[in-house]
Amino acid sequence: MENRTKISISHVSKSFEDKKQVRHQVLDDINIEVKENEFLVLLGAGKSGKSVLLDIITGLDTDYEGKVEFSDGSRSTKDIGIVFQKYALFPWKTVMENVEMNQKFRGMGKQERKEKAEKYLKLVGLSGFENHYPNQISGGMKQRVAIARAFAGESDIMVMDEPFGALDAQTRYQMEEELLKIWEEAKRTVIFVTNNIEEAVYLGDRILLLGGSPSTIAKEYVPDMERPRKYTHPDFLELRNRIAGDFELVL
Numbered sequence: 001m002e003n004r005t006k007i008s009i010s011h012v013s014k015s016f017e018d019k020k021q022v023r024h025q026v027l028d029d030i031n032i033e034v035k036e037n038e039f040l041v042l043l044g045a046g047k048s049g050k051s052v053l054l055d056i057i058t059g060l061d062t063d064y065e066g067k068v069e070f071s072d073g074s075r076s077t078k079d080i081g082i083v084f085q086k087y088a089l090f091p092w093k094t095v096m097e098n099v100e101m102n103q104k105f106r107g108m109g110k111q112e113r114k115e116k117a118e119k120y121l122k123l124v125g126l127s128g129f130e131n132h133y134p135n136q137i138s139g140g141m142k143q144r145v146a147i148a149r150a151f152a153g154e155s156d157i158m159v160m161d162e163p164f165g166a167l168d169a170q171t172r173y174q175m176e177e178e179l180l181k182i183w184e185e186a187k188r189t190v191i192f193v194t195n196n197i198e199e200a201v202y203l204g205d206r207i208l209l210l211g212g213s214p215s216t217i218a219k220e221y222v223p224d225m226e227r228p229r230k231y232t233h234p235d236f237l238e239l240r241n242r243i244a245g246d247f248e249l250v251l
């Protein structure tokens with residue numbers, strides 16, 4: 001079933017009108033078939049329209065040209081697990097309560113909510129921190145909470161918008177590794193946005209390079225490397241350098 005299409009994005013274009021009523025096109029004719037359980041990376045420089053495209057995919061933005069279709073019928077935003085760069089945790093709620101939030105929206109019973117939240121907190125290495133508040137834990141831990149919350153919602157589609165962008169390099173490597181472990185254990189269809197080439201090569205089953213003005217899908221890469229990938233492996237470096245070259249060209 002690995003090759004079944006999960007999300008079909010066809011001919012998506014998007015433009016905004018500025019204060020002088022001049023239209024600026026951000027996305028031009030984006031076509032992506034996201035496969036079931038695929039780890040898809042959207043790679044692009046700042047302002048290349050990555051967040052705009054994610055808003056369209058998740059249904060936060062409905063004003064665009066083209067179509068976004070899900071293989072199992074229409075979906076609302078709350079049926080997609082979303083992780084943003086900013087942790088978006090509720091500061092007045094504990095770690096546990098934050099993780100349970102999505103499930104509450106999805107109408108799960110109390111016991112089931114608790115079990116699911118505990119399971120995913122354990123997976124992200126936060127057992128024992130259930131009763132802490134966000135201001136009592138580090139940035140890396142906050143992002144772990146956000147990831148546990150998205151997974152605990154049990155949506156089969158996860159969308160992550162530069163989730164590790166605010167973390168220091170060391171924490172970032174650790175989080176990338178952990179995210180893959182969780183994904184291996186609880187397979188989902190993941191769309192992961194980043195502007196970091198190494199992160200894309202480390203994570204992606206497939207990498208789509210977004211660029212140009214307006215942005216299109218400029219290139220596609222399918223890393224032929226086993227996981228866990230090694231940053232220093234010649235194949236890793238070769239692909240990294242190839243993408244870096246293309247990245248310059250589409251800026």
Ligand SMILES: Nc1ncnc2c1ncn2[C@@H]1O[C@H](COP(=O)(O)OP(=O)(O)OP(=O)(O)O)[C@@H](O)[C@H]1O
Nearest residue numbers: 016017026044045046047048049050051052053195
């Ligand atoms: N609501 C809006 N109104 C007008 N222009 C917008 C709006 N949202 C986004 N844009 C424009 O669309 C372009 C792409 O923005 P977007 O945030 O998607 O980029 P990005 O690739 O996610 O960048 P970054 O990596 O910096 O987050 C930008 O030029 C931005 O100014």
